[in-house]
Amino acid sequence: MRSILATTLLALTAAAGVSAHGYLSSPPPFGYEKATYQIDDLKSPNNNGLCRGEKPGPVAQVTAGGSLKLGFTITAPHVGPCAVSLLDADLNLASEKQIDTRMDCAAPGKVRDWDVVIPTWASGTMNLRWTWQGCHVQPCEPYEQCVRLQVSGGSGTPTKNGTVAAQGVSTQQPAPTPQPETPAPQPVVPAPQPVVPAPQPVVPAPQPNTPAPSAPATKEPCDDNASTGGAPSKTFPVVSYGGQCAAGAFTCKGDAVGQCSQGRWVYFPCASGTTCTRVGAGAICGHKKAY
Incomplete structure (x- = not known):
């Protein structure tokens, strides 16, 4: 042998x-x-x-x-x-x-x-x-x-998602970012007015100029796939942790081709002057149309 x-x-x-x-x-x-x-x-x-x-x-x-x-x-x-x-x-x-x-x-x-x-x-x-x-x-x-x-020597029983992580890549989805609780605004109670006996005019006590408490800004959840300037980044690969995909599947993201790896998308850029286009179940980089 x-x-x-x-x-x-x-x-x-x-x-x-x-x-x-x-x-x-x-x-x-x-x-x-x-x-x-x-x-x-x-x-x-x-x-x-x-x-x-x-x-x-x-x-x-x-x-x-x-x-x-x-x-x-x-x-x-x-x-x-x-x-x-x-x-x-x-x-x-x-x-x-x-x-x-x-x-x-x-x-x-x-x-x-x-x-x-x-x-x-x-x-x-x-x-x-x-x-x-x-x-x-x-x-x-x-x-x-x-x-x-x-x-x-194998068990014959696949793992829950049927895959094994590549070196240095976790198969666990990141936990969602906790959102702070926004307290309800408290009503403004006016200060009591002093009573001045007649014939003196009633003079109201000065009111403190206290603004109503403002609600703290709510932290938005992090989105690994959000655009930062209206155009896709040219730094690849970019791993999306926000969704699931089927092994071997293809997709497009602007001027980049994405392939499913370990249940998440991995992107690589198209050549200069080309853009990603879906063709059937696949995705290719081709020349941009002239308008």
């Missing part, structure tokens, strides 16, 4: 010099045998659906709660978000649960191995799916590979 794996990895390394883009090369993905005769089918943009429509490759043995090192063969690094998720043995999309994400796993200068933690609930035969949006062009180009896993 080790001999076969070593031969496979050697073939994948030798094939990396072919001009194309990139792919997950370790552990051997679905369709890994094409690395020796049709490598462009592995590292070109995906147009063949889930797992590129390839047949499963060798099974990677992993332990629930342990880590799996992902290696990449990238010949044309591009900026764009990446994600890793798990699916059941039958590749049902309804079973897909995202377990890790990065903004630029294959960007220039950032191509490196990726240690992914296998959730403690994972068990039995499962499939790992790696996806990458290459946003060097518009619309972004989709890449993906899948790896067949055999997971031991």
